[in-house]
Amino acid sequence: xxxxxxxxxxxxxxxxxxxxxxxxxxxxxxxxxxxxxxxxxxxxxxxxxxxxxxxxxxxxxxxxxxxxxxxxxxxxxxxxxxxxxxxxxxxxxxxxxxxxxxxxxxxxxxxxxxxxxxxxxxxxxxxxxxxxxxxxxxxxxxxxxxxxxxxxxxxxxxxxxxxxxxxxxxxxxxxxxxxxxxxxxxxxxxxxxxxxxxxxxxxxxxxxxxxxxxxxxxxxxxxxxxxxxxxxxxxxxxxxxxxxxxxxxxxxxxxxxxxxxxxxxxxxxxxxxxxxxxxxxxxxxxxxxxxxxxxxxxxxxxxxxxxxxxxxxxxxxxxxxxxxxxxxxxxxxxxxxxxxxxxxxxxxxxxxxxxxxxxxxxxxxxxxxxxxxxxxxxxxxxxxxxxxxxxxxxxxxxxxxxxxxxxxxxxxxxxxxxxxxxxxxxxxxxx
Amino acid sequence: xxxxxxxxxxxxxxxxxxxxxxxxxxxxxxxxxxxxxxxxxxxxxxxxxxxxxxxxxxxxxxxxxxxxxxxxxxxxxxxxxxxxxxxxxxxxxxxxxxxxxxxxxxxxxxxxxxxxxxxxxxxxxxxxxxxxxxxxxxxxxxxxxxxxxxxxxxxxxxxxxxxxxxxxxxxxxxxxxxxxxxxxxxxxxxxxxxxxxxxxxxxxxxxxxxxxxxxxxxxxxxxxxxxxxxxxxxxxxxxxxxxxxxxxxxxxxxxxxxxxxxxxxxxxxxxxxxxxxxxxxxxxxxxxxxxxxxxxxxxxxxxxxxxxxxxxxxxxxxxxxxxxxxxxxxxxxxxxxxxxxxxxxxxxxxxxxxxxxxxxxxxxxxxxxxxxxxxxxxxxxxxxxxxxxxxxxxxxxxxxxxxxxxxxxxxxxxxxxxxxxxxxxxxxxxx
Numbered sequence: 001x002x003x004x005x006x007x008x009x010x011x012x013x014x015x016x017x018x019x020x021x022x023x024x025x026x027x028x029x030x031x032x033x034x035x036x037x038x039x040x041x042x043x044x045x046x047x048x049x050x051x052x053x054x055x056x057x058x059x060x061x062x063x064x065x066x067x068x069x070x071x072x073x074x075x076x077x078x079x080x081x082x083x084x085x086x087x088x089x090x091x092x093x094x095x096x097x098x099x100x101x102x103x104x105x106x107x108x109x110x111x112x113x114x115x116x117x118x119x120x121x122x123x124x125x126x127x128x129x130x131x132x133x134x135x136x137x138x139x140x141x142x143x144x145x146x147x148x149x150x151x152x153x154x155x156x157x158x159x160x161x162x163x164x165x166x167x168x169x170x171x172x173x174x175x176x177x178x179x180x181x182x183x184x185x186x187x188x189x190x191x192x193x194x195x196x197x198x199x200x201x202x203x204x205x206x207x208x209x210x211x212x213x214x215x216x217x218x219x220x221x222x223x224x225x226x227x228x229x230x231x232x233x234x235x236x237x238x239x240x241x242x243x244x245x246x247x248x249x250x251x252x253x254x255x256x257x258x259x260x261x262x263x264x265x266x267x268x269x270x271x272x273x274x275x276x277x278x279x280x281x282x283x284x285x286x287x288x289x290x291x292x293x294x295x296x297x298x299x300x301x302x303x304x305x306x307x308x309x310x311x312x313x314x315x316x317x318x319x320x321x322x323x324x325x326x327x328x329x330x331x332x333x334x335x336x337x338x339x340x341x342x343x344x345x346x347x348x349x350x351x352x353x354x355x356x357x358x359x360x361x362x363x364x365x366x367x368x369x370x371x372x373x374x375x376x377x378x379x380x381x382x383x384x385x386x387x388x389x390x391x392x393x394x395x396x397x398x399x400x401x402x403x404x405x406x407x408x409x410x411x412x413x414x415x416x417x418x419x420x421x422x423x424x425x426x427x428x429x430x431x
Numbered sequence: 432x433x434x435x436x437x438x439x440x441x442x443x444x445x446x447x448x449x450x451x452x453x454x455x456x457x458x459x460x461x462x463x464x465x466x467x468x469x470x471x472x473x474x475x476x477x478x479x480x481x482x483x484x485x486x487x488x489x490x491x492x493x494x495x496x497x498x499x500x501x502x503x504x505x506x507x508x509x510x511x512x513x514x515x516x517x518x519x520x521x522x523x524x525x526x527x528x529x530x531x532x533x534x535x536x537x538x539x540x541x542x543x544x545x546x547x548x549x550x551x552x553x554x555x556x557x558x559x560x561x562x563x564x565x566x567x568x569x570x571x572x573x574x575x576x577x578x579x580x581x582x583x584x585x586x587x588x589x590x591x592x593x594x595x596x597x598x599x600x601x602x603x604x605x606x607x608x609x610x611x612x613x614x615x616x617x618x619x620x621x622x623x624x625x626x627x628x629x630x631x632x633x634x635x636x637x638x639x640x641x642x643x644x645x646x647x648x649x650x651x652x653x654x655x656x657x658x659x660x661x662x663x664x665x666x667x668x669x670x671x672x673x674x675x676x677x678x679x680x681x682x683x684x685x686x687x688x689x690x691x692x693x694x695x696x697x698x699x700x701x702x703x704x705x706x707x708x709x710x711x712x713x714x715x716x717x718x719x720x721x722x723x724x725x726x727x728x729x730x731x732x733x734x735x736x737x738x739x740x741x742x743x744x745x746x747x748x749x750x751x752x753x754x755x756x757x758x759x760x761x762x763x764x765x766x767x768x769x770x771x772x773x774x775x776x777x778x779x780x781x782x783x784x785x786x787x788x789x790x791x792x793x794x795x796x797x798x799x800x801x802x803x804x805x806x807x808x809x810x811x812x813x814x815x816x817x818x819x820x821x822x823x824x825x826x827x828x829x830x831x832x833x834x835x836x837x838x839x840x841x842x843x844x845x846x847x848x849x850x851x852x853x854x855x856x857x858x859x860x861x862x
Contacts, residue, residue: 021579021721025579028579028764029578029579031764032578032761032764033578033758033761129576134722135577135719135721135722135723135725136722136725137568137571137572137575137576137577140568140571140572140575140576141568141571141572141576144568144571144743144746144747145560145568145571145572145740145743146566146568146739146743147460147463147464147742147743147746148452148456148459148460148739148742148743148746149739273704273707273708273728276704276707277704283726288566288739289735290452290566290735290736290738290739291565291566291567291729291730291735291736291739291740292566292729292730292733292735292736293729293730294566294567294727294728294729295714295726295727295728295729296725296726296727296728297704297725297726297727297728298722298723298724298725298726299722299723299724302723304720304721304722304723305721305722305723307721308577308579308580308719308721308722309576309722311578311579312575312576312577312578312579315575315578315579316575319754319756319758322754322756323750323753323754323755323756324754325750325753325754327463327464327750330463330464333459333462333463
């Protein structure tokens with residue numbers, strides 16, 4: 001049986017999972033694909049820590065070049081994360097004629113253009129199934145399963161930490177900080193959860209989904225990113241009363257000849273299947289022109305879940321290698337009807353607005369007047385409490401309005417004497 | 432650019448969709464895969480009906496042999512449905528050295544063993560993505576995306592017609608017959624919807640899912656099949672009160688060293704994501720050991736949705752052909768830990784039971800006594816109305832019980848003088 005050698009760079013949590021799967025499923029995979037997959041070299045800067053898998057010590061090295069330059073290795077799996085030296089390793093591997101598997105969404109989001117171009121020039125493939133939704137085969141599905149489709153939008157809950165936090169706030173009525181604390185205690189949030197909570201991790205994944213669906217690598221700085229740190233438990237409670245859940249969504253949407261690419265907390269109607277995605281689960285809701293609206297759901301993180309995706313990429317590459325196939329273009333035919341990215345000011349949406357106003361006659365008239373001036377029409381308005389001369393929340397739902405108009409209006413509203421806090425606005429989708 | 436010729440047998444609704452996609456996405460697909468896909472011959476017994484696509488008249492034939500025997504054709508797409516002559520056409524194509532794409536779940540469910548063996552012997556592939564969940568890439572996901580996984584269960588809502596009917600009954604409180612009537616009026620049910628309503632279509636798909644996940648082709652006659660024709664609107668209403676939705680599920684489940692394979696109406700807790708799958712949508716909930724619990728959701732039928740799946744199979748085959756790849760084994764490595772199928776009598780489940788009893792003292796004691804005798808313990812019991820000396824529904828939820836015990840008990844209960852209708856039992860899953 002033909003043997004294909006893999007070099008692993010990054011002997012951490014997911015790396016150990018990959019090794020374990022390749023060990024335990026060696027014969028299953030060999031039966032399925034007629035190829036023996038062998039981990040020939042493993043590189044990590046730390047070789048001393050205890051791992052939960054047994055490996056041949058002769059495989060181990062601290063020097064990535066020994067893996068990259070090994071002529072018997074056909075596939076390099078990069079699992080160290082971060083930008084440098086991961087980028088150098090991947091470029092080195094491609095230049096040495098090796099295919100690459102990576103779970104490094106940050107790297108691909110920031111340097112995907114360069115990396116995919118080098119891969120294409122060298123006739124090699126970069127596979128990255130584990131980088132979005134861990135073990136959910138979302139990348140394969142968009143790339144291959146939906147190969148003939150055009151896409152109109154993708155809505156993704158692609159960050160398990162923030163979804164866990166929002167779910168806790170919604171279920172328990174607790175505050176953001178309390179929910180984050182619990183997420184940390186349960187191992188669902190890192191010590192510093194900023195990348196997750198502020199939507200950066202979601203934006204990285206959104207770059208990849210956008211690339212797959214629309215063939216465009218969007219610059220991170222061109223994505224509108226708003227995390228969940230401003231979401232309060234009262235907004236979640238009002239959302240529920242109105243029939244919504246708040247989710248941190250990564251959204252790419254084709255609007256006529258422009259693409260909207262954004263990450264932000266979103267009101268989703270309770271009837272929308274995405275609103276039922278709870279805890280650390282991820283789900284990607286894909287609207288395609290032939291196959292219709294599809295959703296892919298599963299755990300968004302986890303050692304074996306991510307390793308499952310890495311192994312499926314390795315298996316696909318063994319088939320490509322056996323066949324001499326080279327198919328980076330499967331990723332990325334640009335949708336030529338897209339002229340550019342829509343500016344945030346031009347986004348149109350319905351909005352939930354919460355205004356903290358002193359409860360006295362005439363205030364609502366002032367607010368409504370300003371909204372009207374900016375062409376924003378109101379679908380519903382509720383004053384949540386009655387506390388004469390005290391500050392109470394006024395909750396509004398608008399009809400479709402442009403972002404710039406909404407922000408203009410809120411800026412002016414916040415200057416009214418009776419408004420005592422910065423007003424909150426959250427976009428409504430899926431209605 | 433290399434050109435690969437496709438022969439289409441079945442110029443009906445989905446066939447037209449396939450042709451239309453291959454025409455409209457010709458250049459997109461060519462850019463992605465570097466191959467031109469051409470429909471060289473189209474066969475149908477009816478060549479006179481008007482179709483919504485334009486094709487070269489010289490391609491058309493009434494004689495399938497002209498397609499199967501054409502040496503320039505590499506891929507045969509079978510879309511006529513039914514067992515004969517579809518089976519002969521596929522066998523003929525394989526024997527002529529052609530790969531096959533089909534959406535024919537009934538044929539594969541009944542003769543898959545033979546067809547896959549012939550394909551394997553000839554070194555050819557049979558792809559069948561459209562046969563389960565139309566455009567949802569569920570088969571590719573199980574086969575390739577989850578290639579290293581072992582599975583513990585699959586729960587599928589795989590029949591859009593019956594899910595539409597149950598959704599209508601649940602939403603509108605209407606009767607089964609009224610919901611079926613509406614499904615017909617809206618084009619969601621065939622004139623004779625028996626195959627859908629009685630669970631046969633779901634069972635066909637379940638054979639394929641079982642094959643993919645456990646490598647076993649189960650005989651249709653060994654599957655326990657119960658349709659939704661016995662589900663009443665009152666059962667749906669009681670389900671809701673108890674926090675459940677009733678769904679027709681196709682279930683395959685590994686229980687120690689046996690496989691349970693069954694189709695029946697099922698109580699699913701409202702928190703279970705599958706319970707939110709409404710209308711004609713399909714969803715397949717897959718429990719895997721590495722990637723965890725995943726769900727794949729989308730429209731379960733439709734011309735372009737099914738055609739999208741057929742085209743993705745054709746694209747995959749062009750890559751296999753280009754590469755000389757042959758991978759029927761990717762489908763089907765048998766899980767050697769499975770010793771056989773569990774007999775229906777040995778199934779264990781929680782149950783919802785509705786007993787129509789005359790409202791008078793002592794009846795409940797008789798019922799409870801019989802259940803106790805059969806070792807069935809009761810989790811909850813509610814008498815839904817109070818109408819002295821008249822027949823009222825008694826609704827019970829049991830703890831785990833064996834099917835044979837439950838049926839033994841119900842048989843005896845139905846003999847009690849005060850029981851006036853055959854008692855109803857529905858299995859509860861996902862708790």
